[in-house]
Amino acid sequence: MSHADQPERLHETDISPGDDRPDRSEIAHGLIGYAVGLALAVLLSIVSFFVAGTNLVWQPSIPIALFVLAVAQIGVHLVFFVHITTGPDNTNNVMALAFGVLIVFLVIAGSLWIMSQLNANMALPMNQLMQMQP
Amino acid sequence: MSGAQAGTGVSPADPYRIGHYVGFRQGTAGHAARELASKRVIVGYGFWIFLLSDIVMFSTFFASFGVLSGQTAGGPSGKDLFNLTNVAIETACLLFSSFTCGIASIGARTHDNLMYYGGMAVTFVFGASFLYFEMHEFVDLILQGAGPERSAFLSAFFTVVGCHGLHVTLGLMWLLTMVAQVFSKGYRPDILRRVLCFSLFWHTLDIIWVALFTIVYLMGAGQ
Structure with a gap:
């Protein structure tokens, strides 16, 4: 489609940019974006499954490596699939995401911390538990 | 300026x-x-807020799983139960379905029937295959006597994985609805906004699955 017929269509249906039909180069651009995202996601998944089952690395480092790989893959999904960008029309989405991440961190880290603390206190001998009470 | x-x-x-x-x-x-942003941007933002609230809900399930993952009550642990080959197949299904969902959303924007209907059909097949493998795993566990009532660990496991599976089921129903709506109403701007919301939902399910296979399966199998 040409640019010449855009104002007419805009007038008819009040379509905003991004709603109008992309041309061939934009389609190719979109397909390449999804393909790159898929390749990166598959690669990170394979590395995760490999790291989880391997004996080649120091064992206590495996959960940390898995965590880092998962965060990287979630980042890839957000950028290439959900299209979260740093562009000015995306500021609200990024701010909402940051708030969501904060809440998720508070819920998970807070729960694990409190429950492990309670667990540790439960493991104390009875006489020490009695001393802790006022 | x-x-x-x-x-x-x-x-x-x-x-x-x-x-x-x-x-x-x-x-x-x-x-x-x-000056207002376009309706597409506003709808996307509103749906993104909903998706983040869904992610926060999942974080509570992940927190309870993290707390309860060691409480096996003398029963089997993740290391005894999880079949990582099955999990790898499920992961591949969801990753490729995310890609084909992206192709379908490009097809919707370009009004390309082959890309839209083809992409949606392949997405449905991958999503349904994912559900088949998950159901297979659940039935297998229950037949082994490792159902959700066996231990706190298994209750938390069935809750978090089952809730994700429920989301995938709802997503498949939504997918069929969007195919039917585009078929009967055409590529209207309001229908295209619904397709946008559906694709955001589907990609977010994939993001939750990444957290799920890492925390529940890979870390659980290593314990």
């Missing part, structure tokens, strides 16, 4: 001034007029 120019200047590269929030402008009638 002065405020007046920011409000009225239109550059050729950005004729619609998208993303250039200009705040309040004095209109001719004397009251403030605000």
